[in-house]
Amino acid sequence: MTDWTLPSRRIPKQRAIIDRRALGERVNELADELGEKARQPIVEALRESLDAGRSELAKRLSEKPSAGHDCTAGHAFLIDQLVRVIHDYVVAHVYPVHNRTKAERLAIMAVGGYGRAEMAPHSDVDIAFITPMKRAPWCEQVIEAMLYVLWDLGLKVGHSSRTVSDTMKMAREDLTIRTALLEGRLVWGDQDTYEELRATFWNDVVKGSEKLFLTQKLEERNQRHKRMGDSRYVVEPNVKEGKGGLRDLQTLYWIGKYTHRVDTAAQLVDIGLFTTQEYRSFRRAEGFLLAVRCHMHVLTERAEDRLTFDLQRQVAERMNFADRPGKSAVERFMQYYFMQAKRVGSLTGVFLSHLEEETSKAKVRSGFFAGWGQKKRELKGYVIEGGRIRAPSDDWFKKDPVRLIEIFQLAEAEGVEVHPETMRQAGRDTKLITAAVRKDARANALFLDLLGGRNDPETALRWMNEAGVFGRFVPDFGRVNAQMQFDMYHHYTVDEHTIRAIGLLSQIERGLLKKDHPRATRVIHKLASRRALYVAVLLHDIAKGRGGDHSVLGAEVAQKLCPRFGLDQKETDLVAWLVLQHLLMSSTAQKRDLTDPKTIEDFVGEVRSVERLRNLAILTAVDIRAVGPGTWNSWKGQLLGELYDAAQERMRLGHKRHGRVERVNAKKEATTELLGDKGYLVADVGEMLADAYWIAxxxxxxxxxxxxxxxxxxxxxxxxxxxxxxxxxxxxxxxxxxxxxxxxxxxxxxxxxxxxxxxxxxxxxxxxxxxxxxxxxxxxxxxxxxxxxxxxxxxxxxxxxxxxxxxxxxxxxxxxxxxxxxxxxxxxxxxxxxxxxxxxxxxxxxxxxxxxxxxxxxxxxxxxxxxxxxxxxxxxxxxxxxxxxxxxxxxxxxxxxxxxxxxxxxxxxxxxxxxxxxxxxxxx
Known part of the structure; x- marks a missing residue:
């Protein structure tokens, strides 16, 4: 068997966790001594061993807080030994049979995370009881007795009991069962039955169904991502099920094993799906995520997978993260977490794309990528085929590092994806982006074209960020990469929030959000410089995490970056002002009385021009909406609209008070018309209400x-x-x-x-x-x-x-x-x-x-x-x-x-x- 089926090989000092031989002898002694009354004392002895094993593993985790692989393998080993002792006790003392028939054979198989030997302290124990043919009464009795003992120990057991043929029949029909069997590992019992199931599974179920399994797993992954928020940068991530989490890594195991029959992740290198460096990166990310999950289980004393705000502080402390100037320990921990989630996403993309090409199955695309099936063609030296753009040679970026920007600009302009191999190549070559490249006029012009792209700049910028090119070309953006904001208001990391805001700006410009943002959709086409607004959205949160007012510090960054990007002085001044005041409009609209003339006077005194007002209104809308689901609503839209209209009127007419009498009279006339037969109420009751009421x-x-x-x-x-x-x-x-x-x-x-x-x-x-x-x-x-x-x-x-x-x-x-x-x-x-x-x-x-x-x-x-x-x-x-x-x-x-x-x-x-x-x- 491979090391996939024997996780105990990598566990040091096993007997300090649990001594199966000593425990088995103790159980036999109790059974012989107490007979039918032995059950409860035996359960107590088993529970003591379980608790002691968990305490030892918790101690090891506290000493080596990032050792996720050791901790999870240790817990799988602990459960293995308990299951073996329980099985031996049941067949020897509860239901002994001296000469078993062929039907009285039982294989106990670990499946799921238990089968993979990745068990957090309170993970479910997933077990499959397999018999070679129709279950004999003895098998049913043994299974039932074992389950009762496991339940008495307080373990949450997911179990199935089937014959080999029934298992194969269900596996053909059910993706979940097929996946579970893929990770099946013999824990104890009849070796021949296990080998029969294993051989039948690979020959009769897997063979010929590789393409179908890949397609189903990709669809399953996509649906899971949608349920979890479809972003790996949500600020309370699900470590197991979320995008960039453990389940994504497990999907690679499953697909790799199913399509290439590999038994360990290391073998993914041998078949060319990962480079050696990528595999190391894979293992680091996996080990960190496993460790985080183990800490969460220890802290909550239950199977907790959502890294909530209260747990973030505690896990950060347990994993020895410390405060630094401008960043708390929890923010540093979460930034590292999101870096690992990003790495998982990059590796997953490369891995799956290789497999898709191997199986010659075109990837299903959505949005403006849908329907691509074009012939191979060349564009500025790049090759475009099957809706993907790729570099023509391995030294393409070395010959001209500006191409690291150009590739993403062309992808956005042409509406194609960047080939995963080219993404990998770009990530490897990011070090080619030097100060000279950052100052290069052509590189900056290409970046501006990408930023304000007419198709879908959000997607292309996200690829650029995933490859590490974005942060390298704009180092100030690199500083907020994967940076979370430790509060309940922001749903995403700073870089993800920014990229989403740029995407929303693009959607407004293309008229896709007219219903929610009618005013912004109208005025965006009246701006003097659309590119200035795109740059302002990019930079509005650029200085977060620096230990000062991010608006003030961000304005200073804008003064430095805008000329580099190619903006003139007028555009630079506008961007710097927008970054400095990007919270002004939302703060005024939500915290001030918009019917008070002084509110409008003060706001207009700061804004000063209609051009600034238009830019600020659009920036405010996309900033609020990009915070997360539900942060934008019609009430906020109405408040911002009222402030915009009042400010614009003040700029157009002069002092707001000049039209006060006229406004009150106009309101009275409009109300009289609305009331119809009851119009007399305006005169009868309205005189008792001050002008402030009519204006408000x-x-x-x-x-x-x-x-x-x-x-x-x-x-x-x-x-x-x-x-x-x-x-x-x-x-x-x-x-x-x-x-x-x-x-x-x-x-x-x-x-x-x-x-x-x-x-x-x-x-x-x-x-x-x-x-x-x-x-x-x-x-x-x-x-x-x-x-x-x-x-x-x-x-x-x-x-x-x-x-x-x-x-x-x-x-x-x-x-x-x-x-x-x-x-x-x-x-x-x-x-x-x-x-x-x-x-x-x-x-x-x-x-x-x-x-x-x-x-x-x-x-x-x-x-x-x-x-x-x-x-x-x-x-x-x-x-x-x-x-x-x-x-x-x-x-x-x-x-x-x-x-x-x-x-x-x-x-x-x-x-x-x-x-x-x-x-x-x-x-x-």
């Missing part, structure tokens, strides 16, 4: 408010609550009209939180006759509107009970679970900032804190206790961090400016926002 609220909401107000006056308690889903805004509109009184806002917020609602915007108005007219936009815990009747009924009931003072809000709110408990893995120091310059009429209070249940309610309550009146609230969540902004005045309607008073308010808000306060409430 859209016509459709004003019309609903006026009708609701008329109804509230007729109700006995004068309290009216109206809720309806607003698909355009991506939220549910909640309008509450009631006689105003102190604490109204914080009570409403508490009632909504109790009903499971997250408030994303709040506008508070008080009519001249003392009625509060408050409009909220709320979403459920999945950032979706409340649509179902029971949901809306619960929302209304929660608000009404809170306003009526039914029940204690504080303990109920504290008992609600946080929608994403993973936030507890992060430390967010609460902070309070006061700004008396951001508004002419209000003090703007911005509170940053770790997101948690009813944070808004507690902050609003603190403002109420501080005798402040809230005019509007704007709620922004960045993963685990919440930023809540309030426009407030004191009881006289004036700003709060006295330093001592501000200090008192800050203290109250920090107390409300602190984790300590949350723990006190939970205990209460």
């Amino acid at each position: 609220e859209p016509e459709d909401i004003i019309a609903k408010n006026l009708i609701q107000y008329e109804e509230a006056r007729r109700i006995e308690d004068h309290l009216s609550i109206h809720c309806e889903p607003d698909e355009e805004r991506g939220a549910t509109l909640v309008s509450v009209i009631a006689p105003d009184h102190p604490g109204l806002f914080y009570r409403m917020a508490g009632g909504m939180h109790l009903a499971g609602a997250n408030i994303i915007d709040a506008r508070i108005h008080t009519a001249l006759n003392g009625y509060a007219i408050d409009n909220f936009l709320v979403q459920d815990l999945h950032a979706m509107p409340f649509r179902e009747a029971p949901q809306i009924a619960r929302l209304k009931e929660g608000i009404r009970k809170a306003l009526m003072g039914e029940g204690e809000l504080v303990p109920k709110l504290a008992a609600r679970p946080l929608s994403h408990s993973r936030a507890k893995a992060f430390k967010v120091a609460p902070g309070v900032n006061f700004d008396n310059m951001a508004s002419n009429n209000f003090t703007v209070v911005e509170v940053t804190a770790r997101d948690r249940p009813a944070l808004l309610n507690r902050l609003a309550h603190a403002l109420y206790k501080a005798n402040l009146i809230v005019q509007s609230a704007h709620i922004t969540a960045y993963g685990e961090t919440a930023v809540d902004t309030f426009y407030v005045t004191d009881l006289t309607g004036a700003k709060v400016t006295v330093p001592e008073r501000l200090a008192e308010i800050e203290e109250e808000l920090l107390e409300a926002a602190s984790d300590r306060k949350q723990r006190q409430l939970e205990k209460a």
Whole structure:
């Protein structure tokens, strides 16, 4: 047999893990001494050996924290010895047979990860019990007895029990069974039965089905990647199933073994699928990923495969990663993790492409690569065949290193893939990219053409990054390669986020995202320099991880790089400004009151020109959307649109206040038309509402408010609550009209939180006759509107009970679970900032804190206790961090400016926002 079937060969000091002979003797002694009463003591003896073995392997892992192969092989060895002892005990003492018939033969085979001898501490034990023919009663009894003992040991056993012929029949029909048998390894029992199964499998099942197996495995892999986010750069990766994870490496084993009958990964070099260097790289990546998975199992004491934020810190510490200037230990660990995942992806691509060529099966392509079947042709010395471009010789890049850029530019322009051999060649030759190549005008022109490509620059840039050419040509980009951002907001590493943003920009330019980004789709074709915007998107996060403000540092990088790329001074200045201010528009739109004229004045004062505004709006959209799934929604789109339109109008008309009366009158006319028969409400009720209300609220909401107000006056308690889903805004509109009184806002917020609602915007108005007219936009815990009747009924009931003072809000709110408990893995120091310059009429209070249940309610309550009146609230969540902004005045309607008073308010808000306060409430 090969070393594939005997993993124990590579395990040092085996008896320190488990001494099978001593354990077997102990089990026999107990069986002889106690007879039928021996079972429980025997299970205890086995459990002691299992626990001791696991402790020894955990100790070895702590001493050599990157020794993944040793740890997983050790656990497989431990289970092997236990299975052997259990089998011998059952056949000798429980169901002894002195002269077995041909039917009374049993082979115990390890399959799956156990068969491959790659077992993390809490992996499933996958066993196949094989008999040569129809199972005799004795075989069934032995199998059942063994399984009960394994279960009593607390092991999670995946098992099957079949004859050789049944196994072959099922293997022909089921890919999973075929794959499991591929890794089958005899643990104990009848050798002849195992050899019969092995020979039958290779001769009757595998032979002739190699192409089908390859096709099915590739499709299985693609479907798995889609389920896992289709990126190897998600910030909470699945170490086993995710893209670039262990399953991708295992797929190579399976396909290599099936198509070439190799028994070890090392033999992939012998058949030419890997070079010796690539195999070493393969083993390093595999060993690291196995080690990470083992640490996760030890830490959680279960089969955990998702590397969550809380585990990342702990695994980084166990694997001896340390803090460095600008980068924490966990960020360095995760950067190394993603480098290994990237290596897995590169090796997988080369390996599979070789196999595809061997089997002469064209790769199925998607997108603009679909349908390629062209004849061989030449282009600038390159060969294009079968939808792939390749270098014509092994020294092609050495003769002219600029070709390392050109190959990817041509691939994008021609809509073809880069041949895997050429990808391998480019990766090998990246060292040819010297300072001289980086300064080369032709190389930079080619790079700009690629960056702003008209087909699919995202895909070509990703290939360029995978080959290592991108980071070598733009070293500043290389510094953020595989760099994660340790928070719950960003879903991808910095380089992946950037490449995705460039792809989104290209899609907007091609009109593919018109529904979600109509304004950006229109204005992108009015830009003075499209290439400047592409460069700005490339550089907007380029300085992350340097220990300072990445916007400021990034602007400095832009001033240096843009001239090298070939941009003129005007374009360079625009790019540097966009990088410096790339967060300005999203921050203003989400954290400031867009109906306050000062907000628009300040924003326009910074932006200054329509050209900058257009570029910034598009950059903001792609930056938010590239953060990850669900980060872009219609509400954010609407806020950005309102800010864009207001800023553009301010630039066109001059001072915003000049049109204030005209805007109010226009709103009243539009609302009168919307109301139809009830148009009289604009005159009757509208006079009691200040101009600020008319400017703040859209016509459709004003019309609903006026009708609701008329109804509230007729109700006995004068309290009216109206809720309806607003698909355009991506939220549910909640309008509450009631006689105003102190604490109204914080009570409403508490009632909504109790009903499971997250408030994303709040506008508070008080009519001249003392009625509060408050409009909220709320979403459920999945950032979706409340649509179902029971949901809306619960929302209304929660608000009404809170306003009526039914029940204690504080303990109920504290008992609600946080929608994403993973936030507890992060430390967010609460902070309070006061700004008396951001508004002419209000003090703007911005509170940053770790997101948690009813944070808004507690902050609003603190403002109420501080005798402040809230005019509007704007709620922004960045993963685990919440930023809540309030426009407030004191009881006289004036700003709060006295330093001592501000200090008192800050203290109250920090107390409300602190984790300590949350723990006190939970205990209460």
